[in-house]
Amino acid sequence: xxxxxxxxxxxxxxxxxxxTELFLEFLSTRACSADAIYILGDLFEAWVGDDDTSxxxxxxxxxxxxCVTSGTPVFIMHGNRDFLLGAQFAAASGCTLLDDPALIDxxxxxxxxxxxxxxxTDDSEYMAFRAMVRDxxxxxxxxxxSLEERQLIAREMRNRSREQTGGKPESIMDVNSDAVVKTxxxxxxxxxxxxxxxxxxxxxxxVSGAPAQRIVLGDWYEQGSxxxxxxxxxxxxxxDL
Numbered sequence: 001x002x003x004x005x006x007x008x009x010x011x012x013x014x015x016x017x018x019x020t021e022l023f024l025e026f027l028s029t030r031a032c033s034a035d036a037i038y039i040l041g042d043l044f045e046a047w048v049g050d051d052d053t054s055x056x057x058x059x060x061x062x063x064x065x066x067c068v069t070s071g072t073p074v075f076i077m078h079g080n081r082d083f084l085l086g087a088q089f090a091a092a093s094g095c096t097l098l099d100d101p102a103l104i105d106x107x108x109x110x111x112x113x114x115x116x117x118x119x120x121t122d123d124s125e126y127m128a129f130r131a132m133v134r135d136x137x138x139x140x141x142x143x144x145x146s147l148e149e150r151q152l153i154a155r156e157m158r159n160r161s162r163e164q165t166g167g168k169p170e171s172i173m174d175v176n177s178d179a180v181v182k183t184x185x186x187x188x189x190x191x192x193x194x195x196x197x198x199x200x201x202x203x204x205x206x207v208s209g210a211p212a213q214r215i216v217l218g219d220w221y222e223q224g225s226x227x228x229x230x231x232x233x234x235x236x237x238x239x240d241l
Contacts, residue, residue, distance in 0.1 A: 004106060005031065006227040008040035008115070008195025009219035011081065014056045022224050022241055024059070027067040030226075034072050040195045040217060041079025041100070041115030046158065048150035049143055050088035061093040068094035077102065079115045079196070083133060084143070103187055107231040112189045116196030116216070119175035119183065125164065126173075174199070180214055181207055193217065193227065193234075200225055200236050 012020050031037050044057075068074050077098040078085055090097050101114045117130060132138055142150060165173060174197055184192050190212040200218030204211065215234055218225025224239025 001230045001232070002033075002035045003228045003230045004036045004038070005034045006038045006040060006113075006193055006215075006217060006229070007220075007225065008079070008217040009042045009198055010039075011042055011045040011220065012056065012060060013045035014054070018241055019220050019224075020056060020060065022220070022239060024063045026224065026226075026239065027063045031067050031072055031074075032070050037067070037072055037074045038098075038104075038113060038193075039074065039076045039095075040113055040193065041077045041117075042081045042195065043076060043079070043085075044082040046151075046154040047082035047084050047089075048154050049084055049147065050086045050092075052147060052151075061089070064093035064095055075102075077113065077115055080117050080130065080133075084139065101183070101187065103189065106191070106229055109191055110187075110189045111191045111193060112184065112187050114183075114192065114194040116175065116194035119179045119194065120173060120196070121176040121179045122172045122174075173197070175214075177205075181205070184208075184212060184214075191215070195219075202234070202236065 010019060010023055012023065043060075064074055074093070074095045075098050076085065076095045077100050085097065089095075098113065100118065101112050104111050104113060117126070120126060142153070145153070175194075180192065184190070184207045188208075190207055190210055192213070193215045195217040197216060198219040199216050201216050203214040203216070205214060206212060215227060215236075217227055218236070223241045226237050226239065228235050228237055
């Protein structure tokens with residue numbers, strides 16, 4: 001039966017080549033028979049601009065291009081690590097950039113797709129940071145710097161993020177349940193798929209008085225993780241690293 005696949009939070013990094021190899025294998029095998037692939041943010045650990053043509057970035061773009069050329073459309077949403085993915089990346093990879101949130105028809109079921117960080121409203125510090133880095137003027141200022149400067153800034157931001165998250169309660173960094181219900185109500189959907197929190201699960205809830213689902217995608221650290229959806233429903237799967 002044809003299926004549509006969803007992944008997120010791969011955090012591809014030259015320092016973790018096994019994950020990149022697993023992703024490329026996924027693109028050349030399982031992905032080739034899918035109706036579509038959706039990558040819901042943080043494909044890369046850091047993306048400092050489309051002019052960063054490092055060997056890993058070129059290999060990943062090539063793998064995505066082959067997948068798209070084989071007949072499987074690939075859609076990518078910005079995450080909190082790769083919010084600078086732009087038109088040059090889309091052209092090189094053959095992928096289509098998605099807005100966050102994005103509403104799709106998934107085998108007859110309206111489904112809302114998000115990276116997921118917009119739902120973490122309890123983490124006010126992060127929400128302020130997100131507003132800053134998603135500002136067009138801030139991004140233009142960053143992209144005006146040299147590639148080397150941007151790479152240094154990205155490393156500093158990652159180090160600062162690790163320090164900050166290490167001191168925060170887990171509950172603050174998870175989604176806010178009221179934000180989830182409000183978002184699903186506003187978009188008139190009974191199914192939401194997102195990543196970001198690295199807590200794969202299928203949650204049953206009630207939205208607008210009717211049964212609903214919130215599906216969370218897993219990360220690609222200890223293993224690969226994907227969601228496969230058909231007309232009969234959705235199932236989380238694991239890919240051995």
